[in-house]
Amino acid sequence: MTALFDCDYCLVGGGLQSGLLATALRHYQPHARVRILERTAQLAGNHTWSFHSTDVRPEFRNWFSQLPHHQWPSYRVRFGDYHRVVKLGYNSIEANQFRRFIADLAAASDAHLQLTMNADVKHLHRHHVQLDSDESISAHCVIDCRGPQPTMADTGLGFQKFFGWEVQLHRPWHCDSPIIMDVPVDQTDGFRFIYVLPFEPQRLLLQDTYFSDSAAVDPILSAASLTAYLQEHGHRDFTVTRTEHGCLPMPFAAPRRPSATALAAGYRGGWFHVATGYSLPLAVELADQVAQVPPSQAERELTQLRRRHQWRSRFGRLLNRLLFRLVPPNARQQIFRRFYQSLPESVIGRFYAHDFSQLDALRVLLGRPPRPLHFRRFLRSFQESL
Ligand SMILES: Cc1cc2nc3c(=O)[nH]c(=O)nc-3n(C[C@H](O)[C@H](O)[C@H](O)COP(=O)(O)OP(=O)(O)OC[C@H]3O[C@@H](n4cnc5c(N)ncnc54)[C@H](O)[C@@H]3O)c2cc1C
Numbered sequence: 001m002t003a004l005f006d007c008d009y010c011l012v013g014g015g016l017q018s019g020l021l022a023t024a025l026r027h028y029q030p031h032a033r034v035r036i037l038e039r040t041a042q043l044a045g046n047h048t049w050s051f052h053s054t055d056v057r058p059e060f061r062n063w064f065s066q067l068p069h070h071q072w073p074s075y076r077v078r079f080g081d082y083h084r085v086v087k088l089g090y091n092s093i094e095a096n097q098f099r100r101f102i103a104d105l106a107a108a109s110d111a112h113l114q115l116t117m118n119a120d121v122k123h124l125h126r127h128h129v130q131l132d133s134d135e136s137i138s139a140h141c142v143i144d145c146r147g148p149q150p151t152m153a154d155t156g157l158g159f160q161k162f163f164g165w166e167v168q169l170h171r172p173w174h175c176d177s178p179i180i181m182d183v184p185v186d187q188t189d190g191f192r193f194i195y196v197l198p199f200e201p202q203r204l205l206l207q208d209t210y211f212s213d214s215a216a217v218d219p220i221l222s223a224a225s226l227t228a229y230l231q232e233h234g235h236r237d238f239t240v241t242r243t244e245h246g247c248l249p250m251p252f253a254a255p256r257r258p259s260a261t262a263l264a265a266g267y268r269g270g271w272f273h274v275a276t277g278y279s280l281p282l283a284v285e286l287a288d289q290v291a292q293v294p295p296s297q298a299e300r301e302l303t304q305l306r307r308r309h310q311w312r313s314r315f316g317r318l319l320n321r322l323l324f325r326l327v328p329p330n331a332r333q334q335i336f337r338r339f340y341q342s343l344p345e346s347v348i349g350r351f352y353a354h355d356f357s358q359l360d361a362l363r364v365l366l367g368r369p370p371r372p373l374h375f376r377r378f379l380r381s382f383q384e385s386l
């Protein structure tokens with residue numbers, strides 16, 4: 001690679017996408033000089049990234065499986081009297097494990113992977129970036145991985161928002177598999193459920209989650225519902241060791257992208273599943289594809305990948321429009337119940353992986369609109385989501 005530039009790849013932002021890109025680049029191009037520039041004092045923020053095993057295609061596992069992650073062979077959903085064990089592997093990566101992994105990767109890279117913290121990038125261009133400190137760094141390929149776009153709200157949005165606690169219990173939790181939707185009868189602020197990941201018998205992540213019309217998270221209300229949930233399951237004594245909250249955009253229409261001055265990946269480039277808000281499946285695929293070509297071909301690779309996913313993103317926006325515009329907030333839970341009641345594991349897996357076929361989409365949709373859904377309003381939503 002050329003020495004004209006300070007590095008081959010400059011990844012701006014030190015979150016999920018850039019960590020995955022760096023891991024894939026170390027695998028496919030071990031001699032490439034990669035720099036990650038992160039604005040804060042540490043990589044990876046305060047996240048837990050979950051994914052289905054089917055989100056990561058077998059051919060990506062040769063580099064992805066190095067990443068430390070929790071694995072469960074199945075998970076559960078519970079909607080009142082309806083209960084299902086979904087026999088799809090489920091996994092989670094904790095930010096602190098991810099951070100250590102990337103730091104170790106850099107330490108073992110003979111300076112090919114460099115991590116710079118407290119580096120606030122002010123301007124980004126195709127071949128160079130400028131930091132707040134006025135330092136300038138040149139790269140054969142700059143990739144903008146700075147997380148969500150500030151302008152995303154322009155397109156019309158619903159929100160998936162959550163407030164979570166990591167807790168240490170005084171005795172073991174009753175269930176050793178994740179419960180990704182435990183839906184209480186009381187449906188306030190849209191579709192509401194509790195999400196539970198049992199990392200260890202006495203260490204859980206619990207999230208109070210809403211598919212809501214508003215982005216505001218109410219920590220006091222959520223803390224009360226998490227406390228009540230733990231008490232209902234016989235756990236009065238517990239210690240909260242960490243909190244985690246977030247609000248994922250669920251757009252109704254294609255975002256109006258500002259004219260890009262550099263390539264954009266991760267949330268910044270719109271690489272997320274618009275109907276789940278999750279980005280890991282697309283971030284892994286993007287990392288795999290981009291890392292296999294030289295920096296000069298990264299743009300072409302991203303264009304091809306975007307084309308491959310375009311119709312699925314349109315379909316996701318249609319689902320969001322149906323969910324948030326046409327279904328009254330307190331009826332939203334029926335949509336998710338029917339999704340789990342009517343679909344086999346194979347379709348559920350492909351749906352979450354953003355790898356569904358048109359037939360899968362039809363099956364998701366037929367299980368999705370509540371009856372009676374006015375046909376003309378449905379058609380109008382379809383046109384607006386294109
Ligand atoms: C709390 C939470 C939980 C989530 N859980 C899941 C999940 O379970 N599964 C899933 O698939 N998705 C999940 N998501 C959605 C999505 O995967 C995450 O938001 C993911 O972190 C997005 O990756 P990213 O690399 O695009 O952005 P981020 O991981 O947010 O990284 C962006 C980084 O850029 C840095 N940055 C910003 N501006 C600058 C600048 N000017 N200069 C330098 N650095 C800058 C930020 O500090 C940050 O570290 C979750 C989101 C949230 C908020």
